[in-house]
Amino acid sequence: MTALDSALHATGRTATGEADPDRRAEIYRNAARIFHRKGYHATSINDIAAAVGLTKAGLYYYIKGKQDLLFAIMSFAMDQLDAQVIEPARREQEPQARLEAIVSRHARLITQDSSALTILVNELEGLLPDDRADIIGRQRDYVEFIADTLAALRDEGKVLGLDPTIGAFSLVGMILWISRWYRADGRLDADEVVAEVTRMAVAAVLNRNAEQAEDPDE
Amino acid sequence: MTALDSALHATGRTATGEADPDRRAEIYRNAARIFHRKGYHATSINDIAAAVGLTKAGLYYYIKGKQDLLFAIMSFAMDQLDAQVIEPARREQEPQARLEAIVSRHARLITQDSSALTILVNELEGLLPDDRADIIGRQRDYVEFIADTLAALRDEGKVLGLDPTIGAFSLVGMILWISRWYRADGRLDADEVVAEVTRMAVAAVLNRNAEQAEDPDE
């Protein structure tokens, strides 16, 4: 997660703004890991401070507060999603290729490091209202991007009788859930998981047999 | 959620055991709602007490502690899953019918009342180790039940080149995610959501075209 350094500059509003960015990146990385493991509310500032070898007061040299720390991590995760998933997928012209890009890239990201991305969806209620509105808005945009892609597939005749909203949410659920069961040191390797999930996602929305095509309603 | 009453008798180990079961059911119902909305750690005993018109001390007449309350709710949710999803599905002999029963029944349950079922997956770290082991074990059994169903489909030749474990987890993710976006008062109605999700789930795992059947590896 070396990209965290640059991300911190981008979300500078949450940090003191003068401290060593490498050290701050290390702190944010550890915070994300602990928030992910124990949950935001169950994690104390002391837990994070201890993990980076500081006292609580020492940690406050680098952060403005617990909620700002959470928002910075979630903003970073959202930036990551934008840069690694949404932007590359947007460059795909074919709707089906675009869908495959979304799913495989998002799944890949989660197998690489799920901390920040998982916090992004699980700890929304820990944010201040304004920050929460910001994050939720960006998440909504993402789901709409997927729904639009499904709608484009429908216009091509490749999808019949599927509500794009339900489809988009279902795919997102499938992808996000990966962080709950995938372990880098487990039986399954990341390439296999990404490929399999992508195949399932595409199969879930594409109609390939007459049976579904003939009976779009019900 | 009237079935809560009987569930409470079943999980009597967590309550004082003498108090009015109706009142206790009301308390558990409210607790589940608030845990669901704010999260376990962000919810104080006072929040729950106030919601049922008691003081904190008064509430302790009915419950043994915060963690026991959580475990009771999760046990109830797991009982619900057993009775409404797993048992009925087990009675389906055909693997495909069984899969459809699992998905549609589980999805239906979530559209009806997601509180307890959502707590079941999101608040595991709030439990004592022994209780957590209990719940995780039951959840693992459920995923294995789905994986076995997928394996049976594979043995029938209806599924090719799909890892049953990945498939089972992905379907579970799709289903559980419903509680995050479905609103009973929203644009989509429950029947539509259940039907659509079930169709997607089946499509995701069944191979219906030659393309997939010819190339199981990769």
Next chain:
DNA sequence: GCCAACCTACCGGGCGGTCGGTAGACTGGG
């Protein structure tokens, strides 16, 4: 000598949980 990078010591407050008490309904003996 200065400033970045920390620390010790502390604050107010809310937490989960407990304790002693009590209003009021109910019960049974005279």
Next chain:
DNA sequence: CCCAGTCTACCGACCGCCCGGTAGGTTGGC
């Protein structure tokens, strides 16, 4: 018909603890 005794269902006050956050240093490299 009464009243002592008992039990259910609660409450006010309190406990120790830990939380997020801060004030005011101290230290070591430039």
